[in-house]
Amino acid sequence: MLRSTIQASLRQGRAQVNGRSFSSGSAPHRKVAVLGAAGGIGQPLSLLMKLNPLVSQLSLYDIAGTPGVAADVSHINTRSEVTGYVGEDQLGKALEGCDIVIIPAGVPRKPGMTRDDLFNINAGIVKGLCTAIAKYCPNALVNMISNPVNSTVPIASEVFKKAGTYDEKRLFGVTTLDVVRAKTFYAGKANVNVSEVNVPVVGGHAGITILPLFSQATPTANLSDEVLTALTKRTQDGGTEVVEAKAGKGSATLSMAYAGALFADACLKGLNGVPDVVECSFVQSSITELPFFASKVRLGKNGVEEVLGLGALSDYEKQGLEALLPELKSSIEKGIKFANQ
Ligand SMILES: NC(=O)C1=CN([C@@H]2O[C@H](COP(=O)(O)OP(=O)(O)OC[C@H]3O[C@@H](n4cnc5c(N)ncnc54)[C@H](O)[C@@H]3O)[C@@H](O)[C@H]2O)C=CC1
């Protein structure tokens, strides 16, 4: 995982790709852009991507503040060359030749808001950035962090369709933070080593659309229904827990940067041909009646290699799945409608 990759790179300047070890200089060239790089997520995410030896070129773009962030991050003695780009005039250069574009651009929540309350501002931001991606790096994998993910991913798909560049294998809503939280909370209650925990989280990325499948969690533990319900609710409300604790100063940034860096690292490994890279993500899907759905996805050289099924669900999880479908459907439709206005 990212942690071991980073440690290995710092110790030896080497990267593991497809079971082979490359010196950092000989791993495949990979350009990664962070759009919104000067923000609360963007800055620590830029730092973590700078530590990733699979990245050779790091492109940091924002509407303000990127020269400083790029100068700062560029002094770190790791493989990638860092360039800062500021303002729309420089967006094309930031994107040209990108293998992966990570998008944490947009406004965060304040207490009392839902993620959907961000739609009016963030939908336009995402539409603009995706229009540029279609023009300057149509083959890049897009990692969408900007909320509401349940709508911004459908917006991106429509923008790409209109531009004639849509490839469903290359568009991802980043739901890794839900998995990170589910693992942490589960380990606490199950009293197991958190580094060994796996929990799939499916559905979408807002409230009840976030459905952790604790019945499939490993290592297994005999938790009561009451505990499983509490764990599910805490995972669904994890974002709100942080928004309230930050009391008006934004939403999760550090844990999101970690989660975003993990997901981008998985995408890089997939591109580089590492086998059996599986992460949960909100992607075009046919495993439910909805056109987009988060589930386990096998990543490969072209992005999504396989969307994996849900596996066996408990009765509680089956009910959660039924309950989330209408809300997720309407968020998806809202995004599609906006993009086609
Ligand atoms: N997917 C997930 O799990 C999570 C998603 N988020 C979302 O990530 C987004 C960013 O959150 P923060 O970094 O905390 O916000 P922030 O306000 O600290 O940073 C956002 C950055 O985006 C930039 N920006 C605005 N318009 C832009 C444009 N057109 N092009 C490029 N950059 C632009 C701003 O200048 C700012 O630097 C929010 O929408 C938030 O809800 C946050 C946490 C978790």
Ligand SMILES: O=C([O-])CC(=O)C(=O)O
């Ligand atoms: O809750 C928010 O607004 C930010 C977010 O998506 C999360 O932390 O999961």
